[in-house]
Amino acid sequence: MPVYIALLRAVNVGGTGSLPMAELKAICEGLGFSDVKTYIQSGNVLFRSDEAEETVEERLDEALGKKLGKRPGVMVHSRKELDGIVADAPFPDAKPNFLLVYFLPEKAPDDALEKMVAPDGEEAKLAGREIYVHYPNGSGRSKLKLPALKPGTSRNLNTVRKLADMAAALEDGG
Numbered sequence: 550m551p552v553y554i555a556l557l558r559a560v561n562v563g564g565t566g567s568l569p570m571a572e573l574k575a576i577c578e579g580l581g582f583s584d585v586k587t588y589i590q591s592g593n594v595l596f597r598s599d600e601a602e603e604t605v606e607e608r609l610d611e612a613l614g615k616k617l618g619k620r621p622g623v624m625v626h627s628r629k630e631l632d633g634i635v636a637d638a639p640f641p642d643a644k645p646n647f648l649l650v651y652f653l654p655e656k657a658p659d660d661a662l663e664k665m666v667a668p669d670g671e672e673a674k675l676a677g678r679e680i681y682v683h684y685p686n687g688s689g690r691s692k693l694k695l696p697a698l699k700p701g702t703s704r705n706l707n708t709v710r711k712l713a714d715m716a717a718a719l720e721d722g723g
Contacts, residue, residue, distance in 0.1 A: 550583070550597040552720045553605055554631055554712050556652050557592030557613065558622030558702035568592070568617065576612050584719055588712060592621070592702070595715055602627065624652040624678075624702060628716035635713050638706055639674045640683040645706035647687055651680040653701040661697035668692045 555577075560568050570587035573594055577585045582596035582605075598605050606625040614620035626634075640648055657680060662673050671693045672683045680698060684691050688703075704712070 550599055551602075552584075552595060552597055552628050552716050553582075553602065554626050554628070554716050555594045555596070555606070555609055556624045556626070556702050556704065557594075558624070558700075560592035560617075560621050568613070570594075572616070573613075576616060577609065580608055580612055586715060586719065588715060589708070591704075591708075593704070593708070593712055595712065595719055597719070622654060622700065622702065624654060626652070628713065628720050631709060631713040631716060634676075634679055635706070635710050637676060639681050640672060643683040643685075643706075645710070647684050648706045649682050649684065649688060649703040650706065650709050651682060651698045651701040651703045653678045653680065653697075657697050662695070664694075664696055666692075666694040 570590055573592070574585045574587050577594055577596050582598045585594060585596040587594050602625050606623050609625070610620050610623040613623065634650060638648060656678050657675055661675055661680065665673055669691055670685050671691060673695060674681045680701070682693065682695070684693070
């Protein structure tokens with residue numbers, strides 16, 4: 550049974566709302582997902598399901614919308630996709646916690662980076678449904694403007710690596 554990693558948008562970061570990870574786990578189990586595990590209080594959940602990735606994504610977003618009063622936006626990936634995202638990470642000299650991966654609901658247009666305003670030397674790379682952004686001074690005070698990031702949710706490279714490792718352990722029987 551495939552392992553999926555779901556990344557929730559705007560949960561517990563001043564966006565859609567607060568959702569304790571125990572409740573997220575219960576919602577996933579209620580949808581029939583198995584081996585459900587959450588990681589840190591920012592909307593990361595791993596589980597097994599026989600359903601297709603798109604079906605899992607839609608069902609989870611709908612269930613969360615009922616709970617929160619508004620669909621948060623859910624991006625679902627396989628272990629293989631996450632492994633590729635980690636392996637393809639650009640900016641090799643960037644500190645992993647200063648390199649954010651923005652997960653988008655769909656592939657960004659080819660010109661997505663053309664409107665970028667990066668006053669602190671931020672760098673970005675487009676890669677399918679993801680945009681990597683290196684924040685040399687950290688993202689907290691950055692004045693970066695990049696409209697293509699708005700529909701997505703971000704995780705730093707350390708978190709993406711941890712989620713990939715957790716998915717591997719779950720897939721390998723752990």
